[in-house]
Amino acid sequence: MPTFVESTCCSENTAVSAKMKHDTRCVTELQTFNNACLDADMLEILMASMKEVLGESLRDPITNRMYRYVAYRSFTWWIYGKLGRRRRKVIPACVVTSIRKRFPEKDGCYEGYHEVLGGPMDGHEDL
Numbered sequence: 001m002p003t004f005v006e007s008t009c010c011s012e013n014t015a016v017s018a019k020m021k022h023d024t025r026c027v028t029e030l031q032t033f034n035n036a037c038l039d040a041d042m043l044e045i046l047m048a049s050m051k052e053v054l055g056e057s058l059r060d061p062i063t064n065r066m067y068r069y070v071a072y073r074s075f076t077w078w079i080y081g082k083l084g085r086r087r088r089k090v091i092p093a094c095v096v097t098s099i100r101k102r103f104p105e106k107d108g109c110y111e112g113y114h115e116v117l118g119g120p121m122d123g124h125e126d127l
């Protein structure tokens with residue numbers, strides 16, 4: 001069942017569409033999206049930064065779920081700037097799909113919004 005996160009179109013989101021050029025149909029077409037959300041090296045740098053700056057624990061080895069979690073955060077930082085721990089921001093379906101395709105879960109089961117809000121680096125949930 002689609003969650004709130006997964007049921008919006010990126011072009012309907014004003015914050016997201018502000019990042020898109022007039023001929024861009026989907027935010028996932030942008031090179032910046034690929035750099036910020038799909039590049040494993042970049043996401044590992046972000047993980048190290050989150051560990052140092054935010055004091056979040058980093059588990060080894062790095063799993064695809066952790067990559068997805070950091071990719072969602074990277075997306076929200078890119079689109080919305082600073083995002084408080086408990087503030088919810090919508091992540092369009094195309095973005096979730098693209099990140100899941102790049103960093104898939106072996107059994108194909110995803111936690112939807114919980115995956116975005118609380119991740120493996122929070123230490124509270126084991127999704």
Ligand SMILES: [Zn+2]
Nearest residue numbers: 010026027094
């Ligand atoms: Zn889109």
